[in-house]
Amino acid sequence: MTEFVVLIPARLSSSRLPNKALADIHGKPMVVRVAEQAAKSRAARIVVATDHQDIADACAAHGVEVVMTSDKHESGTTRLAEAAKRLNLPQHLIVVNVQGDEPLINPELIDRTAEVLVEHNVQMATAAHPLADFSEFINPNVVKVLLDKNRNAIYFSRAPIPYPRDTMRENLPDLPKETPALRHIGIYAYRTGFLQRYAEMNVSPLENIESLEQLRVLWHGFPIAVEITDHAPAAGVDTQEDLERVRAVFLG
Numbered sequence: 001m002t003e004f005v006v007l008i009p010a011r012l013s014s015s016r017l018p019n020k021a022l023a024d025i026h027g028k029p030m031v032v033r034v035a036e037q038a039a040k041s042r043a044a045r046i047v048v049a050t051d052h053q054d055i056a057d058a059c060a061a062h063g064v065e066v067v068m069t070s071d072k073h074e075s076g077t078t079r080l081a082e083a084a085k086r087l088n089l090p091q092h093l094i095v096v097n098v099q100g101d102e103p104l105i106n107p108e109l110i111d112r113t114a115e116v117l118v119e120h121n122v123q124m125a126t127a128a129h130p131l132a133d134f135s136e137f138i139n140p141n142v143v144k145v146l147l148d149k150n151r152n153a154i155y156f157s158r159a160p161i162p163y164p165r166d167t168m169r170e171n172l173p174d175l176p177k178e179t180p181a182l183r184h185i186g187i188y189a190y191r192t193g194f195l196q197r198y199a200e201m202n203v204s205p206l207e208n209i210e211s212l213e214q215l216r217v218l219w220h221g222f223p224i225a226v227e228i229t230d231h232a233p234a235a236g237v238d239t240q241e242d243l244e245r246v247r248a249v250f251l252g
Contacts (some may be wrong), residue, residue: 009076010100041107050085081199091193105235120225123194
Protein backbone atom coordinates (compact mmCIF):
# COMPACT_ATOMS: atom_id res chain seq x y z
CA MET A 1 0.00 0.00 0.00
CA THR A 2 1.19 3.50 -0.83
CA GLU A 3 1.60 5.65 2.26
CA PHE A 4 0.36 9.21 1.92
CA VAL A 5 -1.19 12.11 3.77
CA VAL A 6 -3.95 14.43 2.60
CA LEU A 7 -3.52 18.18 2.91
CA ILE A 8 -6.56 20.38 2.29
CA PRO A 9 -5.88 24.03 1.41
CA ALA A 10 -8.69 26.25 2.65
CA ARG A 11 -9.07 30.02 2.60
CA LEU A 12 -12.04 32.09 3.72
CA SER A 13 -12.27 34.53 0.82
CA SER A 14 -14.26 33.49 -2.24
CA SER A 15 -15.58 35.85 -4.90
CA ARG A 16 -18.63 33.79 -5.88
CA LEU A 17 -19.55 32.31 -2.48
CA PRO A 18 -18.40 34.33 0.56
CA ASN A 19 -17.00 32.30 3.49
CA LYS A 20 -17.31 29.17 1.34
CA ALA A 21 -15.06 27.00 3.50
CA LEU A 22 -17.38 27.52 6.47
CA ALA A 23 -20.65 27.08 4.58
CA ASP A 24 -22.93 24.85 6.62
CA ILE A 25 -23.69 21.39 5.27
CA HIS A 26 -26.21 19.90 7.68
CA GLY A 27 -24.51 20.97 10.86
CA LYS A 28 -20.87 20.92 9.81
CA PRO A 29 -18.70 23.41 7.88
CA MET A 30 -17.85 22.40 4.32
CA VAL A 31 -14.12 22.11 5.03
CA VAL A 32 -14.90 19.62 7.80
CA ARG A 33 -17.08 17.61 5.41
CA VAL A 34 -14.15 17.53 2.97
CA ALA A 35 -11.83 16.26 5.69
CA GLU A 36 -14.34 13.59 6.70
CA GLN A 37 -14.67 12.43 3.09
CA ALA A 38 -10.89 12.35 2.68
CA ALA A 39 -10.67 10.24 5.85
CA LYS A 40 -12.52 7.48 3.96
CA SER A 41 -9.42 7.09 1.78
CA ARG A 42 -6.31 5.19 2.87
CA ALA A 43 -4.57 8.41 3.94
CA ALA A 44 -2.49 8.06 7.09
CA ARG A 45 -3.26 11.64 8.13
CA ILE A 46 -5.65 14.44 7.16
CA VAL A 47 -4.66 18.08 7.76
CA VAL A 48 -6.37 21.33 6.75
CA ALA A 49 -3.95 24.12 5.77
CA THR A 50 -5.50 27.55 6.23
CA ASP A 51 -4.67 31.22 6.70
CA HIS A 52 -7.77 32.14 8.73
CA GLN A 53 -8.42 31.57 12.42
CA ASP A 54 -12.15 31.01 11.91
CA ILE A 55 -11.40 27.99 9.71
CA ALA A 56 -8.84 26.72 12.22
CA ASP A 57 -11.39 27.07 15.05
CA ALA A 58 -14.08 25.25 13.06
CA CYS A 59 -11.70 22.38 12.32
CA ALA A 60 -10.58 22.14 15.94
CA ALA A 61 -14.21 22.05 17.10
CA HIS A 62 -14.78 18.96 14.99
CA GLY A 63 -11.51 17.19 15.74
CA VAL A 64 -9.87 17.93 12.39
CA GLU A 65 -6.12 18.61 12.46
CA VAL A 66 -5.17 22.03 11.13
CA VAL A 67 -2.00 23.98 10.39
CA MET A 68 -1.84 27.75 10.01
CA THR A 69 -0.14 29.19 6.94
CA SER A 70 0.58 32.61 5.45
CA ASP A 71 -2.18 34.66 3.80
CA LYS A 72 0.19 35.62 0.95
CA HIS A 73 0.00 32.44 -1.12
CA GLU A 74 -0.97 32.76 -4.78
CA SER A 75 -2.01 29.11 -5.05
CA GLY A 76 -3.02 26.08 -3.03
CA THR A 77 0.21 24.33 -3.98
CA THR A 78 2.48 26.94 -2.41
CA ARG A 79 0.22 26.92 0.67
CA LEU A 80 0.74 23.18 0.96
CA ALA A 81 4.49 23.60 0.54
CA GLU A 82 4.50 25.80 3.63
CA ALA A 83 2.15 23.44 5.46
CA ALA A 84 4.37 20.44 4.75
CA LYS A 85 7.38 22.33 6.07
CA ARG A 86 5.54 23.40 9.22
CA LEU A 87 4.41 19.82 9.79
CA ASN A 88 7.98 18.59 9.21
CA LEU A 89 6.81 15.95 6.75
CA PRO A 90 9.55 13.64 5.38
CA GLN A 91 10.89 14.67 1.97
CA HIS A 92 9.81 11.45 0.24
CA LEU A 93 6.34 11.27 1.78
CA ILE A 94 3.45 11.57 -0.68
CA VAL A 95 1.04 14.45 -0.16
CA VAL A 96 -2.36 14.45 -1.87
CA ASN A 97 -3.91 17.88 -2.38
CA VAL A 98 -7.69 17.64 -1.93
CA GLN A 99 -9.44 20.93 -2.63
CA GLY A 100 -11.34 22.48 0.27
CA ASP A 101 -14.54 22.81 -1.79
CA GLU A 102 -14.86 19.11 -2.70
CA PRO A 103 -17.07 17.57 0.01
CA LEU A 104 -18.12 14.77 -2.36
CA ILE A 105 -14.61 13.80 -3.49
CA ASN A 106 -14.32 10.07 -4.21
CA PRO A 107 -11.96 8.47 -1.64
CA GLU A 108 -10.91 5.88 -4.21
CA LEU A 109 -9.74 8.67 -6.54
CA ILE A 110 -7.59 10.03 -3.71
CA ASP A 111 -6.00 6.61 -3.30
CA ARG A 112 -5.44 6.13 -7.04
CA THR A 113 -3.82 9.53 -7.52
CA ALA A 114 -1.24 8.63 -4.87
CA GLU A 115 -0.71 5.21 -6.44
CA VAL A 116 -0.19 6.65 -9.93
CA LEU A 117 2.60 8.85 -8.59
CA VAL A 118 4.44 5.70 -7.48
CA GLU A 119 3.59 3.64 -10.57
CA HIS A 120 4.96 6.32 -12.92
CA ASN A 121 7.91 7.09 -10.64
CA VAL A 122 7.35 10.84 -10.95
CA GLN A 123 7.18 13.74 -8.53
CA MET A 124 3.62 14.83 -9.32
CA ALA A 125 0.36 13.21 -10.42
CA THR A 126 -3.21 14.30 -11.08
CA ALA A 127 -6.42 12.93 -12.65
CA ALA A 128 -8.77 13.41 -15.59
CA HIS A 129 -11.92 11.92 -17.13
CA PRO A 130 -13.23 11.72 -20.71
CA LEU A 131 -15.52 14.52 -21.85
CA ALA A 132 -18.82 13.62 -23.47
CA ASP A 133 -20.37 17.09 -23.82
CA PHE A 134 -19.19 19.43 -26.58
CA SER A 135 -20.37 22.49 -24.62
CA GLU A 136 -17.95 21.54 -21.82
CA PHE A 137 -15.18 20.98 -24.37
CA ILE A 138 -15.40 24.61 -25.52
CA ASN A 139 -16.12 26.04 -22.05
CA PRO A 140 -13.05 27.97 -20.76
CA ASN A 141 -14.05 27.16 -17.17
CA VAL A 142 -13.50 23.48 -17.96
CA VAL A 143 -9.77 22.71 -17.96
CA LYS A 144 -8.63 20.17 -20.54
CA VAL A 145 -5.46 18.07 -20.55
CA LEU A 146 -3.51 16.37 -23.34
CA LEU A 147 -1.49 13.21 -22.63
CA ASP A 148 1.44 11.46 -24.25
CA LYS A 149 1.51 7.70 -24.87
CA ASN A 150 2.71 7.10 -21.29
CA ARG A 151 -0.24 9.02 -19.82
CA ASN A 152 1.91 11.93 -18.74
CA ALA A 153 0.53 15.40 -19.32
CA ILE A 154 1.66 17.29 -22.41
CA TYR A 155 -0.37 20.42 -21.69
CA PHE A 156 -3.31 21.77 -19.70
CA SER A 157 -5.56 24.46 -21.20
CA ARG A 158 -8.87 26.24 -20.93
CA ALA A 159 -9.03 26.08 -24.72
CA PRO A 160 -10.52 23.07 -26.54
CA ILE A 161 -7.62 20.64 -26.93
CA PRO A 162 -6.88 18.67 -28.99
CA TYR A 163 -8.43 21.11 -31.44
CA PRO A 164 -10.55 19.20 -34.04
CA ARG A 165 -9.77 21.44 -37.00
CA ASP A 166 -12.14 19.96 -39.56
CA THR A 167 -15.04 19.71 -37.13
CA MET A 168 -14.59 23.27 -35.95
CA ARG A 169 -14.21 24.54 -39.52
CA GLU A 170 -17.60 23.05 -40.37
CA ASN A 171 -19.17 24.31 -37.11
CA LEU A 172 -20.09 20.78 -36.06
CA PRO A 173 -20.57 20.14 -32.31
CA ASP A 174 -18.42 17.01 -32.30
CA LEU A 175 -15.63 15.99 -29.94
CA PRO A 176 -12.27 14.75 -31.29
CA LYS A 177 -12.64 11.20 -32.57
CA GLU A 178 -8.99 10.10 -32.77
CA THR A 179 -8.35 10.47 -29.04
CA PRO A 180 -10.64 11.26 -26.12
CA ALA A 181 -10.94 14.84 -24.94
CA LEU A 182 -10.07 14.82 -21.24
CA ARG A 183 -11.28 17.10 -18.48
CA HIS A 184 -8.73 17.76 -15.77
CA ILE A 185 -9.78 16.95 -12.21
CA GLY A 186 -8.25 19.29 -9.64
CA ILE A 187 -6.59 16.75 -7.37
CA TYR A 188 -2.81 16.43 -7.08
CA ALA A 189 -0.25 14.15 -5.50
CA TYR A 190 3.37 15.15 -4.91
CA ARG A 191 6.43 14.14 -3.00
CA THR A 192 6.95 16.54 -0.10
CA GLY A 193 10.37 17.49 -1.40
CA PHE A 194 8.90 18.41 -4.77
CA LEU A 195 6.35 20.66 -3.06
CA GLN A 196 9.25 22.66 -1.65
CA ARG A 197 10.90 22.74 -5.05
CA TYR A 198 7.67 23.95 -6.68
CA ALA A 199 7.48 26.87 -4.25
CA GLU A 200 10.99 27.89 -5.30
CA MET A 201 10.35 27.67 -9.07
CA ASN A 202 9.86 30.85 -11.08
CA VAL A 203 6.28 31.46 -12.15
CA SER A 204 5.91 30.48 -15.81
CA PRO A 205 4.35 32.76 -18.46
CA LEU A 206 1.96 29.94 -19.44
CA GLU A 207 0.77 29.72 -15.84
CA ASN A 208 -0.08 33.42 -15.91
CA ILE A 209 -1.77 33.27 -19.32
CA GLU A 210 -4.01 30.29 -18.53
CA SER A 211 -4.25 30.88 -14.76
CA LEU A 212 -3.35 27.22 -14.17
CA GLU A 213 -0.75 26.58 -11.49
CA GLN A 214 0.16 23.08 -12.76
CA LEU A 215 1.66 24.61 -15.92
CA ARG A 216 4.59 25.79 -13.80
CA VAL A 217 5.62 22.15 -13.43
CA LEU A 218 5.52 21.40 -17.17
CA TRP A 219 7.27 24.68 -17.99
CA HIS A 220 10.21 23.65 -15.81
CA GLY A 221 10.42 20.23 -17.44
CA PHE A 222 8.89 17.92 -14.85
CA PRO A 223 6.40 15.22 -15.89
CA ILE A 224 2.90 15.01 -14.41
CA ALA A 225 1.35 11.53 -14.46
CA VAL A 226 -2.40 11.44 -15.05
CA GLU A 227 -4.91 8.91 -13.73
CA ILE A 228 -7.87 8.52 -16.09
CA THR A 229 -11.13 7.70 -14.36
CA ASP A 230 -14.11 6.57 -16.40
CA HIS A 231 -16.65 8.78 -14.71
CA ALA A 232 -16.78 12.47 -13.87
CA PRO A 233 -16.45 13.10 -10.13
CA ALA A 234 -19.14 14.98 -8.26
CA ALA A 235 -18.72 18.69 -8.90
CA GLY A 236 -17.20 20.93 -6.25
CA VAL A 237 -18.81 23.99 -4.70
CA ASP A 238 -18.34 27.36 -6.42
CA THR A 239 -21.80 28.93 -6.17
CA GLN A 240 -24.86 28.95 -3.92
CA GLU A 241 -26.55 26.59 -6.39
CA ASP A 242 -23.64 24.15 -6.03
CA LEU A 243 -23.95 24.35 -2.26
CA GLU A 244 -27.67 23.54 -2.35
CA ARG A 245 -26.97 20.56 -4.60
CA VAL A 246 -24.37 19.20 -2.20
CA ARG A 247 -26.66 19.76 0.77
CA ALA A 248 -29.31 17.70 -0.98
CA VAL A 249 -26.84 14.82 -1.42
CA PHE A 250 -25.94 14.83 2.27
CA LEU A 251 -29.61 14.97 3.19
CA GLY A 252 -30.01 11.75 1.24
